[in-house]
Amino acid sequence: MDGPLRTCVVCRLTAQARDLIRITWPPAAACPVVGLSKVHVVGGRGAWVHPELSCVSGLGTERLSRALRRTVTVSQVEDVVAVLSQDRCALISDK
Numbered sequence: 001m002d003g004p005l006r007t008c009v010v011c012r013l014t015a016q017a018r019d020l021i022r023i024t025w026p027p028a029a030a031c032p033v034v035g036l037s038k039v040h041v042v043g044g045r046g047a048w049v050h051p052e053l054s055c056v057s058g059l060g061t062e063r064l065s066r067a068l069r070r071t072v073t074v075s076q077v078e079d080v081v082a083v084l085s086q087d088r089c090a091l092i093s094d095k
């Protein structure tokens with residue numbers, strides 16, 4: 001099954017979009033939000049990352065700010081990582 005390919009912002013490997021987690025910053029939102037991979041309706045630029053600790057823990061302000069084209073603060077990165085860590089199992093099984 002072929003689907004859209006996306007590049008993980010941390011390890012730079014290309015993967016099926018459904019196997020990655022999308023992080024977006026909708027124009028109306030106050031902070032970046034984590035979207036389930038199957039949800040593509042959230043607007044704004046997206047950063048994609050593998051649902052694996054090795055990639056999630058590699059997220060940083062520079063990588064996210066570059067991908068989202070907005071200034072992401074350290075605490076916002078921590079919030080995103082916390083959500084990804086907590087929901088890791090749910091995200092992986094949600095296919």
Ligand SMILES: [Zn+2]
Nearest residue numbers: 008011050055
């Ligand atoms: Zn990765």
